[in-house]
Amino acid sequence: xxxxxxxxxxxxxxxxxxxxxxxxxxxxxxxxxxxxxxxxxxxxxxxxxxxxxxxxxxxxxxxxxxxxxxxxxxxxxxxxxxxxxxxxxxxxxxxxxxxxxxxxxxxxxxxxxxxxxxxxxxxxxxxxxxxxxxxxxxxxxxxxxxxxxxxxxxxxxxxxxxxxxxxxxxxxxxxxxxxxxxxxxxxxxxxxxxxxxxxxxxxxxxxxxxxxxxxxxxxxxxxxxxxxxxxxxxxxxxxxxxxxxxxxxxxxxxxx
Numbered sequence: 284x285x286x287x288x289x290x291x292x293x294x295x296x297x298x299x300x301x302x303x304x305x306x307x308x309x310x311x312x313x314x315x316x317x318x319x320x321x322x323x324x325x326x327x328x329x330x331x332x333x334x335x336x337x338x339x340x341x342x343x344x345x346x347x348x349x350x351x352x353x354x355x356x357x358x359x360x361x362x363x364x365x366x367x368x369x370x371x372x373x374x375x376x377x378x379x380x381x382x383x384x385x386x387x388x389x390x391x392x393x394x395x396x397x398x399x400x401x402x403x404x405x406x407x408x409x410x411x412x413x414x415x416x417x418x419x420x421x422x423x424x425x426x427x428x429x430x431x432x433x434x435x436x437x438x439x440x441x442x443x444x445x446x447x448x449x450x451x452x453x454x455x456x457x458x459x460x461x462x463x464x465x466x467x468x469x470x471x472x473x474x475x476x477x478x479x480x481x482x483x484x485x486x487x488x489x490x491x492x493x494x495x496x497x498x499x500x501x502x503x504x505x506x507x508x509x510x511x512x513x514x515x516x517x518x519x520x521x522x523x524x525x526x527x528x529x530x531x532x533x534x535x536x537x538x539x
Contacts, residue, residue, distance in 0.1 A: 309531035314464035315539045318526055321467040322519030324474055329420075334512035337505035346506075347513055354517040362536060363522055376528040379406060406521060413518055414451075421447050460529045 310318070335343035365377050368385045377385070381400040387395030422443035429436060457463055527536040 305409075307463045308459070310460050310464055310526075310529050311531055312535050312539055314461065314467075315526050315530050315536065317464050317467040317471060318460065319519055319522055319539055321470045321474075322522040323517055324471065328474075328516045329478075330512050330515055334339040334509045334516075337502065338509040339502075343509065346509065350510065351517065354514070354520065358520055358523050359537060361520070362527060365524055365527075379403070382524070390519055408422050409518075409521060418447055418451070432477075460526070 331347070335347070337343075339345060361382070364386065365382050368382060368389075369375055369377055371389070372385060374381075380403045383398040383402045384395035387393055387398040396535070419440075422440055426438075426440055428444050453462075454466070523536075526539075527533050530536055530539075
């Protein structure tokens with residue numbers, strides 16, 4: 284199991300160890316739930332209505348349930364795998380790279396470094412993609428609000444993206460999950476408030492006499508797009524192991 288913890292000399296794990304030592308408090312189950320909910324209910328979740336319109340109301344919801352079930356199963360499987368490897372090698376707080384490296388060592392009888400690099404690379408690419416979408420989404424919404432109240436104030440979207448990037452970079456200096464839990468809670472409240480207002484507006488202004496039979500059956504050629512958007516909406520799988528390692532009672536993570 285060399286290369287897994289800081290004491291074995293791996294720079295990546297050593298930096299994680301320093302990172303963890305700087306954190307003062309572990310998070311409660313409720314705070315972990317707030318983080319996990321915020322990680323899943325985001326820009327991907329807001330795209331679900333459009334995704335359902337592509338697959339149709341007859342096929343879309345069942346497929347969405349299947350995707351959700353598979354995602355949940357993979358999350359639980361990942362945590363179980365980490366638990367078994369921690370007990371077998373007498374380690375704790377394993378990251379994604381740690382889990383795949385140990386799994387390769389145990390079952391494929393190699394050092395597992397290739398697997399670690401592949402997983403770490405996928406995590407970086409995934410987070411870059413998610414954050415890029417968030418930057419654009421936040422910037423477009425801010426631009427729409429500003430131009431609604433100040434029609435003469437029109438500037439390029441890229442300027443908004445740069446301004447948003449600065450604020451996001453500042454929040455990245457907050458290493459305490461305990462502190463970030465407050466931001467996650469505020470984010471969850473804002474998102475669900477927005478969703479409630481949108482649903483209320485739609486229900487009040489919907490033409491219930493309009494023929495919606497064409498919405499029941501979607502387009503087969505649009506199913507890959509639907510599946511991609513559905514999978515993206517459950518983007519919180521990247522939070523599993525980091526959140527679990529920061530919990531006061533990590534054994535209760537499956538309940539979260």
